[in-house]
Every structure is written in structure tokens, then in C-alpha cells.
Amino acid sequence: MSNQDIPTAAISRLVTYLRILEALELQDVSRTSSNDLAERAQVTAFQVRKDLAYFGRFGTRGMGYTVPLLKRELMRVLGLNRTWNVVIMGVGRLGQAIANYPGASDYQFGYVGLFDVNPELVGQEIRGLTVRHADDLAGFVRTQPVDLGFLAVPPEHAQAAAQTLVAAGIRGVLNFAPTIIQPRTHPGSSDPTDEWKQVSVENVDFLAGMKRLAFYTLNPSLRPNEIVSEHPKIMEE
Amino acid sequence: MSNQDIPTAAISRLVTYLRILEALELQDVSRTSSNDLAERAQVTAFQVRKDLAYFGRFGTRGMGYTVPLLKRELMRVLGLNRTWNVVIMGVGRLGQAIANYPGASDYQFGYVGLFDVNPELVGQEIRGLTVRHADDLAGFVRTQPVDLGFLAVPPEHAQAAAQTLVAAGIRGVLNFAPTIIQPRTHPGSSDPTDEWKQVSVENVDFLAGMKRLAFYTLNPSLRPNEIVSEHPKIMEE
Structure with a gap:
């Protein structure tokens, strides 16, 4: 991996995508797409594809991603496949x-x-x-x-x-x-x-979670719809 | 506040800006700008201004922000000024x-x-x-x-x-x-x-912090320069 300019926010998002993939796997969902990941992570599909593209080619054009495979790849990228x-x-x-x-x-x-x-x-x-x-x-x-x-x-x-x-x-x-x-x-x-x-x-x-919770409890009308969807979005930590 | 479409990522960023302002205040820095906040939070200055604009007008055009004032305003927006x-x-x-x-x-x-x-x-x-x-x-x-x-x-x-x-x-x-x-x-x-x-x-x-740390420890050349600057960037949690 060369010393390209990968923003730290992209690494935070990879962590979020990984958590989403883990949740999908627990729900026995085997396929996902950049659109699906984007919606759950509250970013654009372009952002998802760009973040992943820093680290290689995952999935098949127009076919989306296999959940366990992309999860394994992200774990490898993040260094979570080693002790x-x-x-x-x-x-x-x-x-x-x-x-x-x-x-x-x-x-x-x-x-x-x-x-x-x-x-x-x-x-x-x-x-x-x-x-x-x-x-x-x-x-x-x-x-x-x-x-x-x-x-x-x-x-x-x-x-x-x-x-x-x-x-x-x-x-x-x-x-x-x-x-x-x-x-x-x-x-x-x-x-x-x-x-x-x-x-x-x-x-x-x-304390970041407490602060976000304070905001959304005070402003329930601003809560994202995803929170009440079947597969609630995972918050970026 | 109306039910506009404020992305949850914007709320996470407000929490990050607040933490940056707190760190600046501890360092007795009294003024900041959207460029300065953007660099520390690893986003664009446009993003900072857009995030803040959801909640009102802060600071003076071309003059930047007063640290304690903006901090107080963000605490109010997030609901952290009440019990x-x-x-x-x-x-x-x-x-x-x-x-x-x-x-x-x-x-x-x-x-x-x-x-x-x-x-x-x-x-x-x-x-x-x-x-x-x-x-x-x-x-x-x-x-x-x-x-x-x-x-x-x-x-x-x-x-x-x-x-x-x-x-x-x-x-x-x-x-x-x-x-x-x-x-x-x-x-x-x-x-x-x-x-x-x-x-x-x-x-x-x-565990998000552990995962990011694994990545940067494995890829030290990809660490953002801000981490080793005088005022290290605060990670978004």
C-alpha cells in the first residue's frame, strides 16, 4: 500500500461498513450493494465505492458484494485478521x-x-x-x-x-x-x-454517543428514518 | 427547528467540532476559523460551514469564530446546556x-x-x-x-x-x-x-477505536500528518 492520501474519515467509515456487514451477517443477509451500505451508513454510494477503491476491487460490477467476503476483506484491510x-x-x-x-x-x-x-x-x-x-x-x-x-x-x-x-x-x-x-x-x-x-x-x-443521544432525544423529528427501519443504521463511532 | 434533512453524519461532526473547541480552549486558543476546524476534523471548510449553517449563523464573515462562544452555541444545539x-x-x-x-x-x-x-x-x-x-x-x-x-x-x-x-x-x-x-x-x-x-x-x-488503531499501527505511512502536529486532530468517535 503506497502512501496515498487516504483521509482518516475513510478509515472510520470502513469501520462502520464492517459493523454493518457484521449486523447483516447476523441477520443471514448474504448480499449487499454500495447503495445499501450507503443508506445504512448515511453516506453516498459514490463515497462507499471510493472508500473501498483505496484498497482494491471488491465485488462484481452491477452485482454488489457478498457479505461474508467483503467483511473478510475489510477485516484484512483493517489488520483485524492478525493477532x-x-x-x-x-x-x-x-x-x-x-x-x-x-x-x-x-x-x-x-x-x-x-x-x-x-x-x-x-x-x-x-x-x-x-x-x-x-x-x-x-x-x-x-x-x-x-x-x-x-x-x-x-x-x-x-x-x-x-x-x-x-x-x-x-x-x-x-x-x-x-x-x-x-x-x-x-x-x-x-x-x-x-x-x-x-x-x-x-x-x-x-462521551460522543451521549452527546448525539442528547441531540436526537431533544429533536426527535430530526431522527433519521433509518433508525426505525428494519435494519437500523449503525452509528459511526 | 423544522424537520429538515440534517444527516446524522453532520451531528457526529458537530460532536467532533465541540471536542476540538474544548481542546482549543484548554490550550487558551481564543479564535478559530472554518478552515482551521476543517483541518483538525479532516473535512472541508465548506462542510464545516454547511454543518453549522443548519443551526444558525455563528461567527462573523471573514473573521472566524470565537472559541468559547462557538463552543457554547454547539453545546446549546446539542442539548448539552440542560440537565x-x-x-x-x-x-x-x-x-x-x-x-x-x-x-x-x-x-x-x-x-x-x-x-x-x-x-x-x-x-x-x-x-x-x-x-x-x-x-x-x-x-x-x-x-x-x-x-x-x-x-x-x-x-x-x-x-x-x-x-x-x-x-x-x-x-x-x-x-x-x-x-x-x-x-x-x-x-x-x-x-x-x-x-x-x-x-x-x-x-x-x-471497539471502533481499536479497529482504527490496528489499521494505523499496521500502516504508519498512512497516518495523517495532523496526528503529529502541535494540536493533534481529534478523531471522530
């Missing part, structure tokens, strides 16, 4: 909820280490893993490959915890704290340091 | 994480009731609220106004729990379970029942 070794930093209520969220294992996100600084949590067993002290992360990563780090610490500690993950060599950070993780930069510059240049960060807006 | 009384159905790890997530109270989402069916949880005190049995929801709603219900039950119970919320008269449902809530329909029809016609449902894709 991801994940550590969770912060295993209070939120970190434990993440560790136990059903479905993550369907995508082969495997939790290999849990870390915290709270002495009441360190040493405890959660999902078969002993919670380790955050100071032991770097040593742990030397003995066990780790691909991703999920941050579930209080917001005031999120930036420092992200730095700990990156310093240990972890190249993907998913931040669940209500704050924005900033790459560390060279002093007096907006250029990230060499180690941060390698890092992908995603900041989860945990 | 929302919320019950949580399911207070296992995920429900407790939601109840304790920092930031929800900034938007005046107030938890007024917690419900579960697990005898080990019913009667327990969480955040000053005694967990009640789910069977007591209807009676509770008669004594205390409730606007929204957040679902944090196992996926196999989510549809039934949503029905319990709706039957109790709750008109907004936010589903955190890894499943899609379907409105109850008239038998043999895709028409929702009268009570479901009133209901707004949002399904949170809790």
Missing part, C-alpha cells in the same frame, strides 16, 4: 471494563499484560493475568512482544502513562481517558521526537 | 466504568438511578446511589423524571433491557453492549410500535 498483543495501563473500573468487554477477542486483540500503580490492584488477578506495577512495563515488553497499549488511567495521568508506553517501545496507543494525548516534541518545536514519530495514537471520545 | 436525568441498566464493570467516567457531569448528564438483576449488585451503593432491581424501573420512573437510559448489560440481554427502558417511558437509549438494538415492530411489519416511534437509540461501537 494484536495488548497491554492495558490502568485497571480501575474502566480498564477492567475494557479487559472484559465482549467482542474484543473476536478481532484477536489479546490482553497479555495489565498494569497499574495502585498498590491495591498490583498483584491482583484479572482475567487470568496478574496486575503488574507500571514501572515494570519496560522490562515486561523486553520479554514479551506487545503491539498496542490501551490507556485507562485518570485524565491527569494519561500523558505520562502514554509516555511510559512509548518509551517501552509500544507503537500504538488507544486513549480512553477524557483528554487528548499529545506526541512529545523536540523542545521549542512542534516536531515529534524520534520515538513518537513511530507512534499511532487514537483518542476515544467516550 | 439529563440518566439511569444505567447493568452496573457490572462496564456500567460502573460509565457511572464513574470523568467528564459526563461536565455535560450535566446526572445519574439518578442504577439498575441490575444480579443479587450481588442489587442493594449495593455506587456513587451514592443504591443499585435497584431492574423490575423496579417502571415504579422508579413514576416517582422521578428520567430522560435517558444507558445500557451496559451483556449483549444477549441488551434487547430485552432496552424494551424495559422503553416500556417504562424512557425516550433515549444509549447502548454500550456489542449488539445493535432494534426497535420493536408491529408483527409482520417493519413499522415500530407506537412507544418505539418516540425513542432515539444510539449504538456505541466500543
Whole structure:
């Protein structure tokens, strides 16, 4: 894949299409089309075709897509057909909820280490893993490959915890704290340091769904019709 | 506000713009523009202006926007300037994480009731609220106004729990379970029942961030430059 200009919004939409395909598969629907996907995702059919075209040719012209096939292809594109070794930093209520969220294992996100600084949590067993002290992360990563780090610490500690993950060599950070993780930069510059240049960060807006729900509950007449259709549209997260 | 055709994607983008404005405010940036918002949200400036135009005239032509003012206006549009009384159905790890997530109270989402069916949880005190049995929801709603219900039950119970919320008269449902809530329909029809016609449902894709992170960690050359800029772009959730 070359370094073309693929907008991040296209990646978010691929995630939405994948969720739609999963819902269709559960409903035993075996075929779909760019028009159908577009309606459910509330975008244009042109947008669907353009988003997919970044990654290859799927489906047959005029024939649409086979649901399980397109689902498998999108999983491959997104990197969900391989194993991801994940550590969770912060295993209070939120970190434990993440560790136990059903479905993550369907995508082969495997939790290999849990870390915290709270002495009441360190040493405890959660999902078969002993919670380790955050100071032991770097040593742990030397003995066990780790691909991703999920941050579930209080917001005031999120930036420092992200730095700990990156310093240990972890190249993907998913931040669940209500704050924005900033790459560390060279002093007096907006250029990230060499180690941060390698890092992908995603900041989860945990409250986004609440905000959209507030809007639609206040403005029921503006709700999309799809919400009350047989196969409700899946919201882009 | 009339029943115009406002796409749900526009509402998702308003939520993104709001998060950007909050980040700017924290950085003491007092002015922004549609170009600036567009770059951070990875959309076009035309899109930003169009999204805002659904809801009125903000800012001054050629002068851009005042950050705190536009933030306040977006909060008003989204309905985040009023109190929302919320019950949580399911207070296992995920429900407790939601109840304790920092930031929800900034938007005046107030938890007024917690419900579960697990005898080990019913009667327990969480955040000053005694967990009640789910069977007591209807009676509770008669004594205390409730606007929204957040679902944090196992996926196999989510549809039934949503029905319990709706039957109790709750008109907004936010589903955190890894499943899609379907409105109850008239038998043999895709028409929702009268009570479901009133209901707004949002399904949170809790795993969306993980999927995007997998993609960008696998394809670091496709990461947007904004991620490593001084003010990293906020991902649309």
C-alpha cells in the first residue's frame, strides 16, 4: 500500500461498513450493494465505492458484494485478521471494563499484560493475568512482544502513562481517558521526537454517543428514518 | 427547528467540532476559523460551514469564530446546556466504568438511578446511589423524571433491557453492549410500535477505536500528518 492520501474519515467509515456487514451477517443477509451500505451508513454510494477503491476491487460490477467476503476483506484491510498483543495501563473500573468487554477477542486483540500503580490492584488477578506495577512495563515488553497499549488511567495521568508506553517501545496507543494525548516534541518545536514519530495514537471520545443521544432525544423529528427501519443504521463511532 | 434533512453524519461532526473547541480552549486558543476546524476534523471548510449553517449563523464573515462562544452555541444545539436525568441498566464493570467516567457531569448528564438483576449488585451503593432491581424501573420512573437510559448489560440481554427502558417511558437509549438494538415492530411489519416511534437509540461501537488503531499501527505511512502536529486532530468517535 503506497502512501496515498487516504483521509482518516475513510478509515472510520470502513469501520462502520464492517459493523454493518457484521449486523447483516447476523441477520443471514448474504448480499449487499454500495447503495445499501450507503443508506445504512448515511453516506453516498459514490463515497462507499471510493472508500473501498483505496484498497482494491471488491465485488462484481452491477452485482454488489457478498457479505461474508467483503467483511473478510475489510477485516484484512483493517489488520483485524492478525493477532494484536495488548497491554492495558490502568485497571480501575474502566480498564477492567475494557479487559472484559465482549467482542474484543473476536478481532484477536489479546490482553497479555495489565498494569497499574495502585498498590491495591498490583498483584491482583484479572482475567487470568496478574496486575503488574507500571514501572515494570519496560522490562515486561523486553520479554514479551506487545503491539498496542490501551490507556485507562485518570485524565491527569494519561500523558505520562502514554509516555511510559512509548518509551517501552509500544507503537500504538488507544486513549480512553477524557483528554487528548499529545506526541512529545523536540523542545521549542512542534516536531515529534524520534520515538513518537513511530507512534499511532487514537483518542476515544467516550462521551460522543451521549452527546448525539442528547441531540436526537431533544429533536426527535430530526431522527433519521433509518433508525426505525428494519435494519437500523449503525452509528459511526 | 423544522424537520429538515440534517444527516446524522453532520451531528457526529458537530460532536467532533465541540471536542476540538474544548481542546482549543484548554490550550487558551481564543479564535478559530472554518478552515482551521476543517483541518483538525479532516473535512472541508465548506462542510464545516454547511454543518453549522443548519443551526444558525455563528461567527462573523471573514473573521472566524470565537472559541468559547462557538463552543457554547454547539453545546446549546446539542442539548448539552440542560440537565439529563440518566439511569444505567447493568452496573457490572462496564456500567460502573460509565457511572464513574470523568467528564459526563461536565455535560450535566446526572445519574439518578442504577439498575441490575444480579443479587450481588442489587442493594449495593455506587456513587451514592443504591443499585435497584431492574423490575423496579417502571415504579422508579413514576416517582422521578428520567430522560435517558444507558445500557451496559451483556449483549444477549441488551434487547430485552432496552424494551424495559422503553416500556417504562424512557425516550433515549444509549447502548454500550456489542449488539445493535432494534426497535420493536408491529408483527409482520417493519413499522415500530407506537412507544418505539418516540425513542432515539444510539449504538456505541466500543471497539471502533481499536479497529482504527490496528489499521494505523499496521500502516504508519498512512497516518495523517495532523496526528503529529502541535494540536493533534481529534478523531471522530
